[in-house]
Amino acid sequence: MDYLVTEGFKEAAQKFAEETGLEWGAESEASGLDERLRARAAVQSGDIDEAIKLLNAFDPSILDSQRKLNFCLMQQKLIELIRSGNLEEAVDFAARELANLGEENPEFLNDFERTMALMAFENPEESPFGDLLRETQRQKVANQLNGAMLESQGMKPSKLGNIMKLLFWSQAELTAASRGAKKTVGKFPIMTDVARATFSDDSSMDT
Amino acid sequence: MLDDETMDVAESDDPGDKDLLCLAATDVDRETLYESVTSIKNKAIGSNPKKTMYIERDIITRLEQVLLRPDIENRLVVETVIALGTFAFGNESHVNALLERGHVIIPLLLKGLCDVEMSVVGACLHSLNAIYQNERKGLPVHWIYENPDVLPTLLDIVKRKDGDDRHFRRRRETFRMVEHAVNVLTFTCRSPDHQVTLVAYGIIDVIAPLLASSHERFQLASLKCLASIATFNQETSSAIAQSFYCCRSIHDIVANDLLSRGKDEMIQLWAAKCLSYLSRTGALQLSEKITINVIDTFARICMPGHSKGMKAEAATSLAYFIEDSPDLQQMASTCQGLIKVIAKFFADGDVKLKRSGFLLLSSLATRHEHIRRKISDIAGLSEHLCASLEESRFQSQLPALKCLLTLSRSVKQLRSGLKSPDIARKVLALLSNKDDDESVLSLASAVMCNFLLEFSPSKQEMHREGIINVLVKLATCNDHVDAAVKINAIWGLMNMSYESSEQVRLDIISALGVDGLLGLLQNSNKIVLAKSLGLTRNLLTDPTEEMLSQELKGREEDLMKVLMLCLKRTKMMMGLQQQTSPS
Numbered sequence: 001m002d003y004l005v006t007e008g009f010k011e012a013a014q015k016f017a018e019e020t021g022l023e024w025g026a027e028s029e030a031s032g033l034d035e036r037l038r039a040r041a042a043v044q045s046g047d048i049d050e051a052i053k054l055l056n057a058f059d060p061s062i063l064d065s066q067r068k069l070n071f072c073l074m075q076q077k078l079i080e081l082i083r084s085g086n087l088e089e090a091v092d093f094a095a096r097e098l099a100n101l102g103e104e105n106p107e108f109l110n111d112f113e114r115t116m117a118l119m120a121f122e123n124p125e126e127s128p129f130g131d132l133l134r135e136t137q138r139q140k141v142a143n144q145l146n147g148a149m150l151e152s153q154g155m156k157p158s159k160l161g162n163i164m165k166l167l168f169w170s171q172a173e174l175t176a177a178s179r180g181a182k183k184t185v186g187k188f189p190i191m192t193d194v195a196r197a198t199f200s201d202d203s204s205m206d207t
Numbered sequence: 208m209l210d211d212e213t214m215d216v217a218e219s220d221d222p223g224d225k226d227l228l229c230l231a232a233t234d235v236d237r238e239t240l241y242e243s244v245t246s247i248k249n250k251a252i253g254s255n256p257k258k259t260m261y262i263e264r265d266i267i268t269r270l271e272q273v274l275l276r277p278d279i280e281n282r283l284v285v286e287t288v289i290a291l292g293t294f295a296f297g298n299e300s301h302v303n304a305l306l307e308r309g310h311v312i313i314p315l316l317l318k319g320l321c322d323v324e325m326s327v328v329g330a331c332l333h334s335l336n337a338i339y340q341n342e343r344k345g346l347p348v349h350w351i352y353e354n355p356d357v358l359p360t361l362l363d364i365v366k367r368k369d370g371d372d373r374h375f376r377r378r379r380e381t382f383r384m385v386e387h388a389v390n391v392l393t394f395t396c397r398s399p400d401h402q403v404t405l406v407a408y409g410i411i412d413v414i415a416p417l418l419a420s421s422h423e424r425f426q427l428a429s430l431k432c433l434a435s436i437a438t439f440n441q442e443t444s445s446a447i448a449q450s451f452y453c454c455r456s457i458h459d460i461v462a463n464d465l466l467s468r469g470k471d472e473m474i475q476l477w478a479a480k481c482l483s484y485l486s487r488t489g490a491l492q493l494s495e496k497i498t499i500n501v502i503d504t505f506a507r508i509c510m511p512g513h514s515k516g517m518k519a520e521a522a523t524s525l526a527y528f529i530e531d532s533p534d535l536q537q538m539a540s541t542c543q544g545l546i547k548v549i550a551k552f553f554a555d556g557d558v559k560l561k562r563s564g565f566l567l568l569s570s571l572a573t574r575h576e577h578i579r580r581k582i583s584d585i586a587g588l589s590e591h592l593c594a595s596l597e598e599s600r601f602q603s604q605l606p607a608l609k610c611l612l613t614l615s616r617s618v619k620q621l622r623s624g625l626k627s628p629d630i631a632r633k634v635l636a637l638l639s640n641k642d643d644d645e646s647v648l649s650l651a652s653a654v655m656c657n658f659l660l661e662f663s664p665s666k667q668e669m670h671r672e673g674i675i676n677v678l679v680k681l682a683t684c685n686d687h688v689d690a691a692v693k694i695n696a697i698w699g700l701m702n703m704s705y706e707s708s709e710q711v712r713l714d715i716i717s718a719l720g721v722d723g724l725l726g727l728l729q730n731s732n733k734i735v736l737a738k739s740l741g742l743t744r745n746l747l748t749d750p751t752e753e754m755l756s757q758e759l760k761g762r763e764e765d766l767m768k769v770l771m772l773c774l775k776r777t778k779m780m781m782g783l784q785q786q787t788s789p790s
Contacts, residue, residue: 049249052249056249056252060333100255104255153382154382
């Protein structure tokens with residue numbers, strides 16, 4: 001339930017609650033599930049201005065205090081302008097908003113340059129930076145937005161997500177130890193299929 | 208500036224202009240005004256260029272005037288207040304522009320705390336939090352304490368922690384309001400009077416439930432509040448040490464729950480800070496186990512893998528915790544390979560990290576020679592010290608001077624790690640600059656005293672560089688706010704003249720003059736007198752013919768008269784009499 005609510009799968013959470021008898025209303029409201037869903041939907045449909053409005057209504061301090069998210073949303077807005085072919089407006093927007101963010105935060109310059117480079121190509125989708133125009137880029141920004149809204153409520157990433165990260169990390173560490181010069185670790189079971197939770201007894205296999 | 212009388216809304220293409228004109232117009236309908244303010248708010252949030260543009264067009268005054276409109280509706284109040292608050296997140300010029308109208312805006316926000324509409328209260332708290340979380344010194348806080356309704360209102364909001372409202376969306380807003388209210392109380396607690404006032408209003412009992420709650424944001428906010436109340440104040444620290452919640456002492460909750468390794472590291476850091484303040488003020492005697500945990504927490508957070516801000520905070524806090532205790536200094540020096548960890552602070556190049564690194568090294572080196580030796584082995588330490596001494600801001604110079612002061616107390620360090628003349632020259636440059644901050648002069652003169660000791664390799668170099676004239680100027684100047692500057696200058700001359708060559712003594716007498724020396728010997732400050740007598744003794748020990756015939760000729764009687772006066776002072780301490788007795 002924690003995973004479904006945190007990641008914003010509202011219908012799945014409702015169904016899960018029905019089938020298990022768990023209560024979920026309080027948790028979802030406390031995490032701002034509806035607001036997060038609307039903001040994510042706005043990003044995924046390319047309406048960044050709407051996403052910003054919803055985000056500011058949810059917690060007006062997020063964009064002022066989280067430079068990285070602010071940049072990602074501005075970058076996505078620039079990408080949407082390029083996608084729709086409004087190159088003049090895109091250049092104007094980049095000069096007015098993104099250039100300043102890049103000046104204040106040099107770590108964003110690389111992503112800024114990649115986005116601007118899209119305008120140099122006739123078919124930006126086929127350029128080396130075409131990944132910026134794919135749905136995965138919108139999904140990435142939507143996930144960051146979701147994370148920021150959760151964090152503003154004092155909520156952490158989903159426990160299931162954390163457990164999976166720990167699982168993969170510990171498997172990698174054990175594998176490295178078992179193959180190292182000193183071979184400090186013997187064989188151990190490895191989860192080879194996460195979806196089916198199947199294990200292999202042979203830890204010498206690549207994970 | 209927009210000219211409201213000549214600009215026609217229909218002709219302007221810039222929607223920003225239209226929004227601003229709506230604010231100024233008296234006949235605009237409510238809905239249009241609301242949309243304009245919301246539009247300005249959404250454009251300004253997160254965008255410094257937009258904030259700059261709006262400020263150039265006098266947005267602060269316009270928003271203030273919207274707030275002052277009669278019969279303003281609540282949703283418009285919320286948007287306007289949030290719009291004002293966003294400028295507090297901008298750069299320095301944005302904050303300055305907001306604070307120029309602070310004498311109007313802040314009282315309006317404080318008045319909004321008493322509104323019956325929760326969204327208005329929440330918006331006002333949000334903006335007050337944004338304004339006061341600014342690290343800028345000198346932000347006015349007197350309205351919080353002068354208005355008798357403000358503190359009780361803020362504390363009532365904090366007490367709403369559990370939320371009477373069953374509507375969960377409102378419960379989420381209540382959580383944010385509680386956190387902001389605690390933060391405002393924390394950020395506006397700036398003096399011992401504020402600390403005492405907050406304790407008198409019962410703040411400890413109000414924030415105790417937050418410490419024990421399951422919400423980490425509440426725990427962190429309440430720890431910061433506790434720390435601000437306890438800092439450097441024995442009275443308020445004692446009040447905290449004697450407070451209980453649900454049959455447990457507050458310090459027990461902090462030490463055993465919030466300091467534990469399972470908690471977020473920011474919470475551990477602030478729990479350790481609280482305990483260190485309670486311990487240093489003498490309000491609480493920490494057990495050995497808790498003391499080790501506190502030191503370990505600070506040392507662990509100094510390690511790589513943490514943000515620069517956290518590392519700097521941990522190092523500065525640890526420096527404060529151990530500075531008075533040789534045992535704690537010993538304990539800290541062996542914790543988590545601390546000295547090697549601090550060495551990486553200087554390689555990083557971050558200014559705050561360097562400052563905190565010097566402060567911590569200064570505390571570690573206070574007493575133990577073996578710790579000083581380890582510190583002097585830090586690669587490039589001399590260069591980093593020199594670089595910090597050359598910086599124009601005293602915030603960088605002071606920590607470097609403190610570190611130098613504790614290191615230079617060691618004979619071995621003076622003759623090895625600190626023997627480079629560059630360091631002494633940098634300290635001399637600070638002493639020669641009359642515009643320096645008094646605290647810089649005080650520390651620099653104390654360091655120079657050590658550099659002028661008999662066995663210091665820097666002594667001769669400093670003589671060649673003209674240290675005598677510099678010290679004489681400082682010793683004879685009566686404008687110093689900090690008496691330590693004068694005392695250290697005389698002490699430096701005293702060290703310089705101890706078993707020194709004739710030339711050095713002649714140079715001192717020549718620069719100071721007999722009148723200058725007599726002036727020092729008639730000073731009312733006991734320590735100045737003691738050091739002046741010591742200087743006189745050193746100068747007159749085995750005086751040469753040249754000294755007697757040139758510098759002191761005809762002044763022997765004056766000198767004897769003053770020395771006799773010193774002897775006759777009935778309330779003198781034994782030490783002074785010893786200094787006075789002729790050698």
